[in-house]
Amino acid sequence: MSKHKFFYSVWDIKAVDKDGSILWQHKDRNMLVNEGERLILTTMFRDEDTPSAYYVRAGYGELTEETVLASIPNEPEEAYGYEPQLIERSGTGFPVLELVEGDYMITTKQLAFTASGGNIGPINYLFISTTSDDAGKLMAVMTLPNEYTIYDGTSLQFTISIKAI
Numbered sequence: 001m002s003k004h005k006f007f008y009s010v011w012d013i014k015a016v017d018k019d020g021s022i023l024w025q026h027k028d029r030n031m032l033v034n035e036g037e038r039l040i041l042t043t044m045f046r047d048e049d050t051p052s053a054y055y056v057r058a059g060y061g062e063l064t065e066e067t068v069l070a071s072i073p074n075e076p077e078e079a080y081g082y083e084p085q086l087i088e089r090s091g092t093g094f095p096v097l098e099l100v101e102g103d104y105m106i107t108t109k110q111l112a113f114t115a116s117g118g119n120i121g122p123i124n125y126l127f128i129s130t131t132s133d134d135a136g137k138l139m140a141v142m143t144l145p146n147e148y149t150i151y152d153g154t155s156l157q158f159t160i161s162i163k164a165i
Contacts, residue, residue, distance in 0.1 A: 007032050008163040011126070011142045018153040026145050035068050036139035039130070051130035054093070054139065055084040056111055056158070058123040060147070069129050069138040080118035080152070084132040085111040105163035114155035121149035126158065
């Protein structure tokens, strides 16, 4: 999925039922898209386009490395508990910074989409953007192992760890 050796981003995703039992768990690398590559370079080396926050959002369809935020297909409507999940650019959004196997890694706070009063989905990918709407940039995409519906009372919980290697 990912050709980037320097950007190692792993998502730890759990589907959890109403009682807190884990229904399934998936851990895998995401795909850094072209818009995300450009954002990293312009932010780090040109001091341009620096986002004030990041958001994790969900959708259904097929995405490629060329996909841009403005063309993201089938994001759920903000209903039944679905809303973009904020990751602050701070020690709150990324509370863990540690040396792992000789390289620094940063990990997000735990995030979740929890369905309430109805179902969210189906979805088959999660993505990181710089805005909660389509005006920003798409950073990366995580494809789920299967199409998934978050049923009323259940949640999809996740953390993202990013390491420069």
